[in-house]
Amino acid sequence: MGVRSTSQEMSRETQERRAHSSSSSTSLVTSLMKSWRISSSTTSSSGSSSKKKFTQSHSGNPTTTGTYSDTHSHDQNPLRHSNELGMYSLSRSSSSDGNFDAMSKQQNSTNRSLSSSNNTYSPLRYNSPSTNQIDSPRASLMRQKHNKHSHHNQLYYQHNNSSAISESSAHKKSSDKYFEDLDEDWSAVIDNYNMPIPMLTNGGNGKSVSGYGNNGDSRNNLSRTSTASSMATSLTSNTLTQSQSLQYPQLPNLNTLDIPDTEKSQEEMENEREVQELNSIMQRITKFDNIIKNKHIINLQDLRQLSWNGIPKPNRPIVWKLLIGYLPANTRRQESLLKRKRQEYSEGLKHTFSDEHSRDIPTWHQIEIDIPRTNPHIPLYQFKSVHDSLQRILYLWAIRHPASGYVQGINDLVTPFFQTFLTEYLPPSRIDTVEFTDPDTYLTEEQKMDLEADTFWCLTKFLEQITDNYIHGQPGILKQVKNLSQLVKRIDLDLYKHFEKEHVEFIQFAFRWMNCLLMREFQMDTVIRMWDTYLAETSPETILSFASSNQVSNSSEGLMSPHTPLSRKPATFSTPNVDHVSPASSVGRSNLGANAANQAIASPVNVSSSDDSKRFSHTSLNEFHVFVCAAFLIKWSDVLCVMDFQGIITFLQNPPTKDWKETDIEMLLSEAYIWQSLYQDATSHWLK
Amino acid sequence: MSNPITSIKLVLLGEAAVGKSSIVLRFVSNDFSENKEPTIGAAFLTQRVNINDHTVKFEIWDTAGQERFASLAPMYYRNAQAALVVYDVTKPQSFIKARHWVKELHEQASKNIIIALVGNKIDILEDNENERKVAREEAEKLAEEEGLLFFETSAKTGTNISEVFLGIGEKIPLKGLEDEHNNNGLNVTEDQRINLANTANASENASACSC
Numbered sequence: 001m002g003v004r005s006t007s008q009e010m011s012r013e014t015q016e017r018r019a020h021s022s023s024s025s026t027s028l029v030t031s032l033m034k035s036w037r038i039s040s041s042t043t044s045s046s047g048s049s050s051k052k053k054f055t056q057s058h059s060g061n062p063t064t065t066g067t068y069s070d071t072h073s074h075d076q077n078p079l080r081h082s083n084e085l086g087m088y089s090l091s092r093s094s095s096s097d098g099n100f101d102a103m104s105k106q107q108n109s110t111n112r113s114l115s116s117s118n119n120t121y122s123p124l125r126y127n128s129p130s131t132n133q134i135d136s137p138r139a140s141l142m143r144q145k146h147n148k149h150s151h152h153n154q155l156y157y158q159h160n161n162s163s164a165i166s167e168s169s170a171h172k173k174s175s176d177k178y179f180e181d182l183d184e185d186w187s188a189v190i191d192n193y194n195m196p197i198p199m200l201t202n203g204g205n206g207k208s209v210s211g212y213g214n215n216g217d218s219r220n221n222l223s224r225t226s227t228a229s230s231m232a233t234s235l236t237s238n239t240l241t242q243s244q245s246l247q248y249p250q251l252p253n254l255n256t257l258d259i260p261d262t263e264k265s266q267e268e269m270e271n272e273r274e275v276q277e278l279n280s281i282m283q284r285i286t287k288f289d290n291i292i293k294n295k296h297i298i299n300l301q302d303l304r305q306l307s308w309n310g311i312p313k314p315n316r317p318i319v320w321k322l323l324i325g326y327l328p329a330n331t332r333r334q335e336s337l338l339k340r341k342r343q344e345y346s347e348g349l350k351h352t353f354s355d356e357h358s359r360d361i362p363t364w365h366q367i368e369i370d371i372p373r374t375n376p377h378i379p380l381y382q383f384k385s386v387h388d389s390l391q392r393i394l395y396l397w398a399i400r401h402p403a404s405g406y407v408q409g410i411n412d413l414v415t416p417f418f419q420t421f422l423t424e425y426l427p428p429s430r431i432d433t434v435e436f437t438d439p440d441t442y443l444t445e446e447q448k449m450d451l452e453a454d455t456f457w458c459l460t461k462f463l464e465q466i467t468d469n470y471i472h473g474q475p476g477i478l479k480q481v482k483n484l485s486q487l488v489k490r491i492d493l494d495l496y497k498h499f500e501k502e503h504v505e506f507i508q509f510a511f512r513w514m515n516c517l518l519m520r521e522f523q524m525d526t527v528i529r530m531w532d533t534y535l536a537e538t539s540p541e542t543i544l545s546f547a548s549s550n551q552v553s554n555s556s557e558g559l560m561s562p563h564t565p566l567s568r569k570p571a572t573f574s575t576p577n578v579d580h581v582s583p584a585s586s587v588g589r590s591n592l593g594a595n596a597a598n599q600a601i602a603s604p605v606n607v608s609s610s611d612d613s614k615r616f617s618h619t620s621l622n623e624f625h626v627f628v629c630a631a632f633l634i635k636w637s638d639v640l641c642v643m644d645f646q647g648i649i650t651f652l653q654n655p656p657t658k659d660w661k662e663t664d665i666e667m668l669l670s671e672a673y674i675w676q677s678l679y680q681d682a683t684s685h686w687l688k
Numbered sequence: 689m690s691n692p693i694t695s696i697k698l699v700l701l702g703e704a705a706v707g708k709s710s711i712v713l714r715f716v717s718n719d720f721s722e723n724k725e726p727t728i729g730a731a732f733l734t735q736r737v738n739i740n741d742h743t744v745k746f747e748i749w750d751t752a753g754q755e756r757f758a759s760l761a762p763m764y765y766r767n768a769q770a771a772l773v774v775y776d777v778t779k780p781q782s783f784i785k786a787r788h789w790v791k792e793l794h795e796q797a798s799k800n801i802i803i804a805l806v807g808n809k810i811d812i813l814e815d816n817e818n819e820r821k822v823a824r825e826e827a828e829k830l831a832e833e834e835g836l837l838f839f840e841t842s843a844k845t846g847t848n849i850s851e852v853f854l855g856i857g858e859k860i861p862l863k864g865l866e867d868e869h870n871n872n873g874l875n876v877t878e879d880q881r882i883n884l885a886n887t888a889n890a891s892e893n894a895s896a897c898s899c
Contacts, residue, residue, distance in 0.1 A: 366754065369705040376723040408704070408726040408754045473759055511729030511760070520728065646747070649732040 281312060288315040298322060298329040308536040310529055310662065313431050317424040320417070321454065323535040324461040338454075345453035348396055360399055363406050367394045374411045378435050378524060380419065385440040389448065390414060393456045401463070404470040409515040413462065416519075416528050417455045425451070435524070465538055465621045469514065477514040480626050481507050487630045491675060495637045502645040509652040513629050521632070522657055522665065529662040530628075533669050537624045624676060631671035693736075693743045696860050698853075699765045701789045702774035703782040704753030707808040710843035711774065712750045715853055720844050727752045730764055737850075737857060744857040762796060770802040770856045775822065777807040777840065783822045790834050802859050804837035804852055805830060811842035 288311065291303050303322060311319045321327040326341070327334050351357060371390050375381040381390075393414060398406035423431045425443055439448065468476025485506040489496040499506070512520055517534070519527050633640075636655065640648050657664075700708040709724050709731065716735045731750040736743055749764040751757070765771055773789045775782040786805065793803055807827055812819045824840065831838035837855050841848040 366704060370726050373705075373723040373725050376721070376725060405756075407756045408752065409728055411726075470756070472756070474756065505763075507760070507763070508730070508732070515728045520725070646732075646734055650734075653731060 285312045285314060288312060288319060292318060292322065295331060298331060300329050304536045308533050310666065311532045313423060314428055316528075316532070317421050320420060320531070320535055321458060324458050324538060326454070326457050326461055338450075341457050342450050342453040345396075345456050346449055348400070349392060352396055352399065360395075363398050364395055366408075367391055367398065367406055367411070370408060370411045375415055375524065380422075380435045380437070380439075381415065383438045383440070385438060385448070386418075389439075389452050389455075390418065393418075393452055393459065396456060397459060397463070400460075403472075404463070404467060407470040407474075407515075409512075410459075410463065410470065412516045412519045414455060414459050416524070416531050417458045417462070418451070419524065420528060421451050421454050421458075462535075462538075466517075469622070474515070476622060477511060478507075480514045480622055480629075481510045483623075483626045484510050484513075484629050484633070487626060487675070487679065488633060490679065491630060492634045492637050495634065495641060498641050499648070502643075502648060504645055504648050508649060510629060510633075513632075514625070517625060518628065518632065521655055522660060526657075526660050526662055526665045530665050530669065534621060534625070537621050624672065627672040627676040627679075628668060630675055631668050635668070635671075693745055694860065695745045695747055696770055696857065697747050697749075697768045698770040698772065698856065699749045699751060699761075699768040700772045700774060701751055701761060701765065701793075702753055702772075702806075703776070703779070703785040704755075706753065706774045706776040706779070706782045707843045708753060708772070708774050709750050711772065711806065711808060711841065711849060711852075712748055714843045714846055714849045715746075716748070718846070720846075726754070729757065729760060735853070737853060739854060739857040744860070746853060746857075761792075765793060765797045765801075768797060768801060769860055770804070771797065772804050772806050772852065772856075773836075774806045774808055775827075776809050777822050778809055778812055778819045780821045783807075783827070787830065790830070790836065794834065802837070802856050803834070804839060804856055805834075806838075806852055807840040808843060810840045810847060811844045 287306060288303075291306065292298055292315070300322065303319065307319055307323060318327065322329065328337055368391065371387050371394075372382075374390065380386060390411070394406060394411060397410070398404075419434055422439055423434050425439075425447055426434060426437075430437075439451075443451065463470070466476060468474075468479070470476075485496070488499075488506075518530070522530065632655075633652075636651065640651065643651060700712065702708050704726065709727050710720060712731075712733055713719050713721070713724070716733045727750060729752055733748045733750065734745060735748070736745045738744070749768070751761050751764050771789075771793055773786045773793070775786040790803060790805070793801060805827060807822060807824070827840075828838055830836070837852070837859070839848050839852045839855070841852060843849060
């Protein structure tokens with residue numbers, strides 16, 4: 001096997017890890033953030049040099065069997081403790097790079113003993129240094145956020161809790177033991193999580209640790225012997241992260257590469273893969289069904305947690321409506337509420353378009369000229385019936401929100417709702433045709449009005465969260481742009497200084513990112529996946545206020561259970577009901593304390609909330625979005641740092657995201673989440 | 689150095705959907721698309737043209753037209769050497785808006801700024817002259833009063849597009865000879881005002897940015 005094919009293997013490995021990491025381990029995410037950034041930027045710039053990619057991530061990340069010699073006891077403040085760990089992992093994984101200098105400085109006090117024995121390729125970074133970090137509640141917390149299967153996490157965590165954390169000294173010496181344990185642990189979840197096994201198996205083998213990175217051939221052999229059969233099955237874990245599958249560019253590649261060394265025929269592999277993919281999709285759908293079907297009260301906390309990692313297409317319309325607070329959690333009230341809201345919408349239309357109501361001509365005209373140029377590349381948005389629907393929705397919204405009125409960009413924001421809710425009316429087998437089919441061919445007039453009403457109300461709920469973005473002067477956007485620059489200054493000082501040197505101002509490229517929530521930067525299917533997470537991030541208080549306005553809020557019924565995983569006060573923008581809500585929040589917090597003990601393992605997110613409610617008290621959709629933008633920008637840091645003004649602006653206006661898959665978006669969201677977790681404390685000082 | 693390059697910072701202003709982005713797209717890529725997404729914030733594009741053995745590089749900021757984004761415009765026109773104020777010959781309202789932009793530029797922008805008044809979408813008139821809602825004479829009168837270049841264009845067919853930019857390019861070196869000596873002069877002064885610590889950072893950056 002030549003060097004070339006070896007490097008191909010390497011890049012394949014990278015891709016595989018990328019695909020996998022977003023769905024399982026955040027510690028992997030942390031350790032990969034840098035290398036992925038390199039790899040994506042390399043891909044984008046040249047699209048060829050997988051070898052270079054390898055070298056860069058290799059040299060850029062001196063991997064160490066890092067042992068964490070700080071107080072490893074399970075102390076009273078797991079968050080603080082784990083926060084250090086998180087920081088530590090980041091600063092270390094990029095310590096030679098300089099981009100995280102600021103962070104490193106902050107973390108100088110962190111005790112660490114680095115035994116730099118494993119200067120190996122990044123899969124092993126996952127295995128050796130990062131696995132140590134998994135021990136931390138922080139990492140576990142973050143993993144939880146990205147993990148589809150909380151019960152696996154639970155096992156995992158319990159396991160680590162006993163074997164790793166309490167025996168930290170023993171653990172320090174022997175990562176092998178850890179890998180064995182991990183292996184057992186993963187094997188328990190083999191039906192869902194095959195992906196990590198090959199890596200972990202290799203990592204558990206002391207010899208392979210060195211062979212892996214230093215010798216591509218031996219690595220390949222190892223991975224084949226140990227994982228040949230699981231290779232194909234491992235692919236399916238990708239599909240856990242999304243409802244539709246078969247879109248991963250690396251899949252066919254993997255198959256062809258593996259076939260010569262396996263005894264399975266290609267057909268067999270294909271079949272097996274398809275079955276596994278279907279299974280995992282079905283499993284995920286079942287998970288959602290378990291939460292939303294046949295329940296009197298839907299547990300929105302669970303729903304948010306599960307949705308953060310993506311919602312299967314068949315579940316998406318109803319879950320979005322629940323997350324945004326349009327549908328009440330009390331299922332018995334859903335029908336009547338829908339009926340009422342839909343009627344309200346159609347009456348609103350009637351009134352608005354009646355003679356007694358004079359048309360706001362400029363607004364109508366502005367919407368009229370924008371609608372044909374909304375998503376011009378998607379056939380769905382060229383149909384006359386869709387134009388008419390969107391025109392009605394946007395116009396009604398605009399005249400009902402005079403402080404904001406219609407602002408360009410809102411025409412973009414309405415489309416994910418519209419398109420997603422359209423799929424409700426399509427048979428499951430045709431969901432993917434939604435972008436190509438004229439809704440008039442399958443919608444009755446009545447259904448169309450229902451669809452419009454649902455879209456209208458969800459858009460209304462959504463824009464409520466980001467009102468400041470569209471009122472006069474757009475203060476919400478200006479603040480976000482400022483926050484983004486401050487964040488980048490802290491996360492990636494080199495990039496920040498380079499922008500300064502080239503006279504690039506953040507507002508020159510980031511205004512659109514904020515105004516359209518990055519929708520212009522991504523393809524629609526990835527945007528919709530992104531919104532799964534964004535809607536899971538919408539602040540509960542606003543939803544609560546919406547609920548109370550609909551007379552469905554009743555604390556005993558628990559529209560929002562008090563210990564929601566995302567119980568954060570939307571402090572960065574004005575929510576009229578903050579005061580009204582805060583008593584409930586404080587109750588929630590005290591509950592959290594009690595619940596935390598019980599739920600610490602099952603739901604690390606709650607651990608964080610209990611110990612650190614302040615930390616989460618200043619977040620909102622807008623704020624999370626800033627972190628997503630930061631992660632997005634920093635992803636291209638290496639390319640941007642060698643560009644001049646013109647290059648930078650041109651690049652950022654048209655970033656190479658055309659081929660981004662849901663896994664790429666998930667990686668981005670994971671990174672954003674980590675940045676948010678790490679910088680939350682800091683941001684309370686400078687993100688005002 | 690044999691072929692000196694003059695950079696011209698140019699900004700496009702005008703009501704939404706008059707065709708600002710399309711004019712730029714035609715000039716930069718010789719392309720046209722019927723339904724272009726509305727510009728949000730501003731878009732930056734460049735194009736080089738040769739004018740009298742002299743290379744002129746246009747650095748173009750194409751701004752968003754909607755009123756709500758108007759507060760961003762000063763950031764882009766403040767240091768511009770040239771501006772295209774665009775209206776739609778079939779939309780009288782857009783001409784009113786153009787008048788406002790001309791007035792604002794005279795009040796707020798640099799004194800030497802070259803302004804071209806551009807009536808776009810004349811291709812619509814080819815089929816039906818009745819579609820014209822802004823008389824050519826009216827626009828010419830405004831151009832004369834305010835000292836503007838004036839063109840009627842069609843980004844769709846390409847009519848007069850390059851003439852607009854050539855017209856500006858020919859006027860700029862005559863007006864501001866110093867620009868030829870210092871291509872980046874405008875940039876530097878602009879940004880020094882924004883960022884006083886610039887020089888210190890720049891030197892530090894040079895060593896730090898080996899990523």
